[in-house]
Amino acid sequence: MSSFEKVYEDIFNDIDLIEPKPILKWAGGKTQLLDVLKEAAPKKFNKYIEPFFGGGAFFYSLSPSNAVIADSNEELINLYNVVSKDVESVIDELKVMPNDKDFFLDVRAQDTSTLSEVERAARMIYLNRTCFNGLYRVNKQGKFNVPFGNYKNPNICDEDKLRSASNLLKRTKIIHGDYKQVLREYAEPGDFVFLDPPYLPISEYSDFKRYTKEQFYEEDHIELANEVKRLHELGCHVLLTNSNHPLVHELYSEFNISVHQTKRNISSKGGKRKGEDVLVKVEPKRNIIVVPDEIQLHQQVEKYPSTRFMGSKANLLKHIWGVASQFDFDSVADIFSGSGVVSYMFKAQGKEVFSNDYMALSSTFTKALVENNKSKLTEKDLNKLLTLDVETDNFVSSTFKGLYFSDEDNAFIDQVRTAIPYLNNKNKQALAMSSLVRACMKKRPRGIFTYTGLDRYNDGRRDLQLSLREHFIEAVNIYNDAVFDNGQNNKSRHGDAMTARRKADLVYIDPPYYSPYSDNEYVRRYHFVEGLAMDWKDVDIQENTKTKKFKNYPTPFNSRQGAYNAFDQLFKKHKDSILIVSYSSNSLPTKSEMLEILSNYKNNVEVVSVNHKYSFGNQGNKVGQNKNDVEEYLFIGY
Structure with missing residues (x-):
């Protein structure tokens, strides 16, 4: 960093410490x-x-x-929008605007329709600072008509105040x-x-x-x-x-x-x-329900192995716990566990957790780190996985040759998947399979299997240079470090959420989102690692497809009416539990429909909104064009 850049950075760090104040005098x-x-x-x-x-x-x-x-004042809202997005351009404009009556009258007479947004913003601040008493008044034609103030030395351009206000406005929704x-x-x-x-x-x-x-x-x-x-x-x-x-x-x-x-x-x-x-x-x-400003999660939560799993709620854990912590409860059912991070968070907070998902890889994650309280992979276990002399069926090497990984990496996958059943307990097997799944996802540039090729998106990052063997060994250490005992009898289930019978004080529901803007096909994105977690048993690979995917699992959340009916059934089924439901503003049913369904079974229904950006864009759109800026809703029924 140059000395100039350091000074510039220090200036803006100091701005963060300045208490924001109004940038206009206002009657x-x-x-x-x-x-x-x-x-x-x-x-x-x-x-x-x-x-x-x-x-x-x-x-x-x-x-x-x-x-x-x-x-309702359009000029006012334009000012705040511009200050939030481009305060430096406003400052540049104001610096050259003098405290002069003739100049004031010229600016006052300007047709704002001929000005840029920045020029309109600077004009409003200038008139406000130099007109009589900072009034904002317009005539019936909407023309500003306050006289010149004749002040000796008005502060037309208060740079620190503008920058400080900009920092606050950046995190604010501004509406005309x-x-x-x-x-x-x-x-x-x-x-x-x-x-x-x-x-x-x-x-x-x-x-x-x-x-x-x-x-x-x-x-x-x-x-x-x-x-x-x-x-x-x-x-x-x-x-x-x-x-x-x-x-x-x-x-x-x-x-x-x-x-x-x-x-x-x-x-x-x-x-x-x-x-x-x-x-x-x-x-x-x-x-x-009021979400506390400061939400404390147990430090154990930070140890959960990170993934780029579609729809993961890793970034929303504090909001979920902030809502859940308002209630008195001992047990939780997370019936669409996905990446497993929410189940793990509730476990870290000392709750008895029942975790369920229709994806085999998701239930494998939670068996490894939610149900499992003590088992870890030892050096002896790791050595067995890496060197056990067993005959493999070469299924991955032959079926997926040249599609996702090198021949060496494919042979390694066959070696480990064949050796996993030789471990001495189910929890260790889940740890090993979770580590292998994570290794495969880390080795893929975007963590998904919707495209083929070994070099696509290869930008030289470390994850793409490591072999699968190296990724796997790292993953084993990460998973071992995340194992802990919360003193509860936690369970993991692989099955349909609609058929899960486990009762709990609180039920968290995060289903696949049905949206007209994007798909919710988890199997299409993760078919390879889902097949790996199932060892491709009872899987009908579509040989005619380039990616060798298999059919999506049937789910009611593939249509608006199906999702509506599924929510109604789930809310009815768990009507005796506290319900927290994650859903998105660009999904269907709509917010009002969700509240209506929930109100059929709960006396108290509320919704908390969270600004959120999904890491996956929508089909057919460039990253800069997609609609992944959404409001994430937490519906609460109690």
């Missing part, structure tokens, strides 16, 4: 009420939502890790839209909604409106109050500010209302600068 901003608002805010919440955003003083003060902000639309789409149980609408009465406090071409009348306040009551029923925390007006007290009489003295900084007459703000505090009507 009706909540700076004066911050202490009151912070005191009234919930200590824990899932997501922060502010749909009348304006200057965002409260948002910057809270600096939430998961937030949705919105406003009506507050009702935003709340209907994003508000969920456990969320914290802050509402700072245009104040009542319209005539007396007109300068406190969000100045857009739209207006906000008394009937709008009545409609807003109805929305607040809906949020209350939904299970949200709500804080709402307004003026101390009789209609406000009438509309929110059932909630906690407090009155606070404030100053009206935009009135030209000193006698009218005092005011009283009302704060309405709305608690959720019912118990809600």
